[in-house]
Each structure stands twice: as structure tokens, then as C-alpha cells.
Amino acid sequence: MKKHHQPLTDDELEDLEDLLLDRFGDDDETIEGRDEGIFLLDELDGFITALVSGPVAVLPPVWLPMVWGDYPPIWQSSEEMDYFMGLLRRYQNEIANLLSQQPDAFEPLYSWYEMDRKRYDIVDDWCEGYMRGVRVLGSSWEDGHPKATALLEPVRAFCKETGWHGHEAETEENEALRTAIVANVRALYRYWHQPRGVVPQS
Numbered sequence: 001m002k003k004h005h006q007p008l009t010d011d012e013l014e015d016l017e018d019l020l021l022d023r024f025g026d027d028d029e030t031i032e033g034r035d036e037g038i039f040l041l042d043e044l045d046g047f048i049t050a051l052v053s054g055p056v057a058v059l060p061p062v063w064l065p066m067v068w069g070d071y072p073p074i075w076q077s078s079e080e081m082d083y084f085m086g087l088l089r090r091y092q093n094e095i096a097n098l099l100s101q102q103p104d105a106f107e108p109l110y111s112w113y114e115m116d117r118k119r120y121d122i123v124d125d126w127c128e129g130y131m132r133g134v135r136v137l138g139s140s141w142e143d144g145h146p147k148a149t150a151l152l153e154p155v156r157a158f159c160k161e162t163g164w165h166g167h168e169a170e171t172e173e174n175e176a177l178r179t180a181i182v183a184n185v186r187a188l189y190r191y192w193h194q195p196r197g198v199v200p201q202s
Contacts, residue, residue, distance in 0.1 A: 017041040023073045037069025043129035045109035050133025052096040053189040099189045127158040154180035
């Protein structure tokens, strides 16, 4: 298997998250109103899942600014940049291949916590990342596509844009929304999986 088709190892996933976090130096402070971009691995997972699932393929120069936000990296070397970009490409290939070839095996990479020996998934950051990926194409996901809008609802329910209203739902509804995320994300990939164009570089 060629290197660019190999899934990332646990160590490489950790490197990827470290590189996202390292954009913020020890003395940096985020400023209200500025976009922090993506700095959590689960949010990146949601973002890339949306990128590979949408109506058209999107080139890195179009979506990378959404990763950095207002805090682009200062690379220590060209090797560091090449390594990071290589990890991103492989991660994108890994998710795309899974959704296209083994969709039933696809699962979001949620962060989680344990309480009373039970695991609780934290879906918010992943959902924020997915909706950030949707926004790369502006209104293309939803204009004239009511089915896509409906399928996005469980994801949107755990995002800032809706006031995280999924958390305000009764327990049964909350659990139904959480469960629907993965099924709807798989369905969104199927909905858009067709010969696609490419968004050109600006």
C-alpha cells in the first residue's frame, strides 16, 4: 500500500493534533471575535468528513484557511509543513475511502469521558467541525436540496448556530439526535456521491 493511502497511526494522529495546537504560542491569547480555526482532532475529523462528503471536491487552498482561522501556522521548517500536509492528505483519503467503500464501518471520532464506568461521547466539537466543512461551499449544500437540510439537522442541533438545542431536548430525544448523527452523515455522503466538479483555486 502506498504511503498516501495508509491510515494514520495513533502517534501520527497525536502529531496532527499537536501541530494544530502549536499554532498558538505560549504567549498568544485568542481575541473575542477572531476565528480560532480548528485545533481539536475531533473537530478536524468532522470538518474533513464534510469536505469529502459534499456536492463538489474542494482543493486545499480553498479549505485550509478554514482550518487556520485567524491563526495561521508559522512553520519551523519546510519539512514540518510537508509532514503536516502529508498527514492531512492521508487523513482525508482515509475518511473518503471508508465512506465510499465501507460506509457502515464509518464512525465519527468523538472525544469522550468516562463516569461510573460508562463512556459518554462529546459530539459538539465534531459537529462544529462538520458544519464548518459544510460552510466551505456556502449555500451549495442546502439551496434546492431540502433532503440535505433535513439530514443535517442532528449535526446542527449540537452546534453554536442553533444554541446547541440538542442538549435542551428531553433525554430520549437527545439520544435519538446523537444516534442519528452517524446515520445521517453516511446518508449525506450517499446523497452527494456522484461525479463531481472541482472548486478552483481563488
